[in-house]
Amino acid sequence: MASNRFSEQDYDRIYRRDAFTCVYCGFDGHAFENWMQLELDHVIPISQEGKDTDDNLVTCCPHCNKVTNGMQDLKGLPIEKILSQKRDVVMKDRKALYSRWLESQLPSANVVAARLGADQA
Numbered sequence: 001m002a003s004n005r006f007s008e009q010d011y012d013r014i015y016r017r018d019a020f021t022c023v024y025c026g027f028d029g030h031a032f033e034n035w036m037q038l039e040l041d042h043v044i045p046i047s048q049e050g051k052d053t054d055d056n057l058v059t060c061c062p063h064c065n066k067v068t069n070g071m072q073d074l075k076g077l078p079i080e081k082i083l084s085q086k087r088d089v090v091m092k093d094r095k096a097l098y099s100r101w102l103e104s105q106l107p108s109a110n111v112v113a114a115r116l117g118a119d120q121a
């Protein structure tokens with residue numbers, strides 16, 4: 001809740017409407033530690049004449065907020081279309097991140113060699 005743009009009531013109302021869940025990735029913000037991470041996203045950004053109205057605000061997680069930040073030419077599109085486009089961007093990003101994460105979990109060649117050596121001893 002870094003911004004003073006909205007009141008606590010605004011946050012609580014939108015979070016509750018969206019079931020404390022990121023509308024883009026499904027991040028579950030029910031538990032306190034996760035709830036603290038929740039943010040509000042302007043579906044149509046302020047920079048593209050989006051308003052501070054409930055129908056232009058959704059609950060999202062910090063990662064999705066960052067990934068969808070800067071998407072252009074959203075003004076004038078139906079809200080559902082924009083949500084769909086943003087979900088596509090989020091899913092592409094998550095797919096790339098997931099591959100990177102998998103790679104990071106693989107043991108390095110040195111670790112493998114050391115383990116093989118240990119097994120033979």
Ligand SMILES: [Zn+2]
Nearest residue numbers: 022025061064
């Ligand atoms: Zn998310």
